[in-house]
Amino acid sequence: MWEEWVCLTAALLAMQVSLEVVRVPLTAAEDSPHSFANQTSPSTMRLFNVSGEIGNKSWSCPEVNFLEDVSCICDLPHTLRCRGNATNNTVLTALTQSLIGAQVSLLDLSIHHVSVLPDAVFQGLQLLGLVISSAGISFLNVRTFSGLEGSLAALAIPSNSLTKIPFEALQTLTRLQRIDLSENQLEELPSRAFPTLIQLHSLSLAGNKIRLIQPEAFVRLPQMRTLNLNDNKLDAVQISERNLWGLHVLRELSLQNNLLKGSITSKFISGAPTITSLDLSRNALTSIATGALSTYGNLQVLDLSHNQIDVIEDNALQHLNKLQELILNHNRVVAISGWSFAHVPKLTTLRLADNALLAVTEDLVHKLPSLSTLDLGANDITFLQPHAFNSTPNLQHLSLTDNPLHCDCSLSWLRVWLLRDAALSLEEKRSATCATPPHLQNAPLVSYKAKNYVMLEAEELKCAEDSSFHDYQDFYSDYYHDAATQGMRMSEAEISLQMSRWTDAGLQLVWKVDEKALPYAWTNESPSVSFDSLPSMAPETTTRV
Secondary structure, eight states, X not given: OOOOOEXXXXXXXXXXXXXXXXXXXXHHHHHXXXXXXXXXXXXXXXXXXXXXXXXXXXXXXXXXXXXXXXEEEOOSTTEEEEEEEOSSTTHHHHHHHHTTTSOOOEEEEEEETOXXXXXXXXXXXXXXXXXXXXXXXXXXXXXXXXXXXXXXXEEEOOSSOOOSOOHHHHTTOTTOOEXXXXXXXXXXXXTTXXXXXXXXXXXXXXXXXXXXXXXXXXXXXXXXXXXXXXXXXXXXXXXSTTTTTTOTXXXXXXXXXXXXXXXXXXXXXXXXXTOSEEEOOSSEEEEEOTTXXXXXXXXXXXXXXXXXXXXXXXXXXXXOTTOOEEEOOSSOOOOOOTTTTTTOTTOOEEEOOSSOOOEXXXXXXXXXXXXXXXEOXXXXXXXXXXXXXXXXXXXXXXXXXXXXXXXXXXXXXXXXXXXXXXXXXXXXXXXXXXXXXXXXXXXXXXXOOOOSEEEOTXXXXXXXXXXXXXXXXXXXXXXXXXGGGSSOOOOSSOEEEEEEEEETTEEEEEEEEOTTOOXXXXXXXXXXXXXXXXXXXXXXXXXXX
16 A cells, blocks of 8 residues: 655745645545545536635636546645546546646546556646556656646655656656655666756655665755655665765655664664654664664654564664654563663653563663653563662653553552652553552552551652552452441342452452342442442352442
């Protein structure tokens, strides 16, 4: 599936408004009951009457009603989106000719079976944005976009059949700022693959089959800031200094879901030191070596999620002084050295969910004074070192969900810390749930009322004795012992508690009742307690509190 092209903006020079391109996937266009094709009669092209006020000029959606199997809509001023099927080679020409003088600035076409674009088919239009998707186009020539040389700022040809960069078709469009060639059939980027486009700042080649990038492939794109190479067949050799030569102002590089594997070393992706955002997620990377990305001193966001990383060496993030967000979700990290995250004083967000961490020690975050968000969900954490978060005074968001915490006296400090931290939300505080001992299974740590503790001078909360089960019993008897003597029908039969456990819905109690017991109902005035009626007293009955 080709990536949606969302929020494409370009200045509408004559009318001084912004232009937004929203891509709709082919599957949605064909199958959705809310698609454009299903909103109107399939035999008639209808243009809904949408008008816009731009400065002192009003604009109305052009009315066209003569094309079969195509439906169009104007959902934004100066924007026309068309979906459908071309019954013959003249459909596109008839459509574009009808728009001459209509002041359409963005034309978004998902008209299938338009495998060839006629020469100069857009002549007479003043388009700033053009999208042609899902048409099966395999070739564009030098005259395809004739007439758009002085206006076109954004061009998208996604989900087509291009096998090479349309060099000749692009070379006259010198005002282009954005190009989307995603979901085509590109396999190689030759040297100097693109013509000189000095205003181009965003290029998407995602979802192709690119295996080879020749040196200096992008050298004629001096202002490129965003390069999307997601979902291709690239290995680390193709992302080198020579291959990325010329991208002197590149800010965002995305290589999600390629063939990158092994260790990230200092020679890895060494050709774009200006990068501020690097996405290497969904590859097969296994470790981060010391100083692996030390040449990227401007890096602010690093996404390494969904890899196979199990080793983060000491000083792995050396010289990344501007790094603010590190994403390591869905890896295989078991333990982290105290120096693994050194040298990143501005790191505010650390995501380590879905790894294999067994414990949290102070070493994990003690060199991260700016940390405000820490996600440790879905690990194997049973123990947290007392006061592990003392070195993170700015921590505002913490997730410990889905960890098998052992809730004994060693976690008393965590309960107190969670209760006292005003920055954390209630949901975040309740994310720490007990797995053991059995009688506290699934209980949120913050709801456990420990009585046997003493407050020391250093304000370290420690259990005076290991009496968590008694605390548990006392906690509920404090609240419910009065209600236990009210509203109960008397019977000679016996009732006994067989099991108690926490679930997502609350406390679950399993009772055993003599079969001869009479039906009875439990009533309680406390709003925090509700017992289900026990009809006909089955041998075992479950009650939730």
